[in-house]
Amino acid sequence: MIFDLSVPGGLMGALVPDIILMVGAMVLMLVAAWGPESASRQRTVGFGSLAVLAVTIIAVLVYAGQGATAGPGIIAVDGFRWASDLVFLIGAAATIGIGIESNPRDRFLSAESHVLVLFATAGMMILAAARDLMIVFLGVELMSIAVYVLVGINRSSVRSAEAALKYFLLGAFSTGFLLYGIALIYGATGTTSLPVIGERIAHFALGGHGMLLIGVGLLLVGFAFKIAAVPFHMWAPDVYEGAPTPITAYMAAAVKAAAFAMFFRLWIESFTLIDGAWLAPIWWIAAATMVAGNVIAIAQRNIKRMLAYSSIVHGGYLLVAVVAGTSLGSAAFLFYAVAYSLATFGAFAVVSAMTRPGVHATLISDYDGLWTTRPWLAVGFGVCMLALLGFPIFGGAGFFAKWYVLQAAIASNNDLLPLAVILVLTSLVSAGYYLHVVRVMFMRPRPENAPEPAPLAPLTRIVLVGSVTLLLALGLFPQPLISWARTNAAVTAPEARDPFPIAPTLR
């Protein structure tokens, strides 16, 4: 099927999965606001949100199965979009699954929290589809504004409010940079369409245009804030610690994947020709993120902060795939996004399960001797830690995720061998904190007064068992996921159309 995006019907047709999600979210928002907050309403809306996500996933699978494409326009219809959408949607389902059970434990009952996850996911799906800077901006903002609220959704917690304020102020600040970057790119090329920008850069030889280069640089700053790359990472640990646990998982996995999906399309469609000017800065950001993130993570005592630095570091590993800049890089990104999301949601399901009403067991020492009281919880958490480390076999798909990023780096034309070496060396450093958690759980005695963790609630159990099983299965049989990532990796559009090739006048 080919959608003609120049007519409204074709555009609507290309957006059906997004529209299903948004309409479902709006209906559920009404349900949530219809009466007073209560535990039963929170559950109803939560399960309703899961149903909406299921329908959206089916719609995405149908579109992906048909191999639908589109003519030139503001929305991409390709495998990369559907593959990224699936990562976000499954991440959202895991978030809501953990949230339904952990929100009452954290003493808040707002049913809107689940609906806001749906809105943020709609923003991510738009980001993955955007082929116009205007749509990129709308997607980023729809995602970010919903997540600002989600971080502060627990109004009784001062930590949650503080995290929300920090995230909001820095998020809005970075939006300013992103937007100014877009304005300057528009000024240099005279268009906001991604493929046309690429075409004009090639046609008018704008590669050295000062306004364009500054614009791309500002865009890069905004993007680095969103993925919390060093040196723009200072907000991440505070926000991850203060936010409700399922939302932390959502930010660490889905929000980061969405920002990367957007950046891959932007980079490959528009800016391949000015690689020279901005490759070196991204190279240094990737290296600094990997080194600084890993070194600081070792010093953490709080498991949520440790996982925050771990997520910063994984952003650095993914930047290596960006610098590789090929379809091998975006295939590695898709594989990595799946493996990393599974490990993250598994890990945060355990962190959430360890929390009891009013008691935040988020220190690493709270996991001392977990093996003796709750062996399966300890095994599940151990597998997720090893997957984040990239350990072969016991870490499941985590090993192959890093392997493919390395492969993309080595195969790339850009000289990335030093970056690959840094990736391997910093991975060794990361064993210091991932294996520390494993050692604490299995080799230390359980303290006498340590509270017994509550039994695992059913949805959290499904998330944990599902992630761990998939991680291990994909570690043994990675072939299906690899071929899925390879076939969906092509980001470039079939053809672009530049109806009014005006020479940009600003030189």
Next chain:
Amino acid sequence: MLAESLALSAALFTIGVIGVLTRRNAIIVFMCVELMLNAVNLSFVALSRVYGATGQVFVIFVMTVAAAEAAVGLAIIISIFRHKKSVNLEDINLLRG
């Protein structure tokens, strides 16, 4: 005119950035962020004199999004004021990097 407008826009954006980095009151920091966004709007309007209506359409989107962002931002600032009786960023220090 174009060069002057773009220069003014860059100056306003810089003032906004400096304000965000130096001010300690959450409301004033937020106002500086709005100043940054509106500086960008000025750029878009100026550029749309050269390239046509796209820039102006973008401005409408930016203003709408900024309004939504302001609604969320002020709600967050109120929720922290209820806990702390202050919106000074130096008092907001439970979470430490």
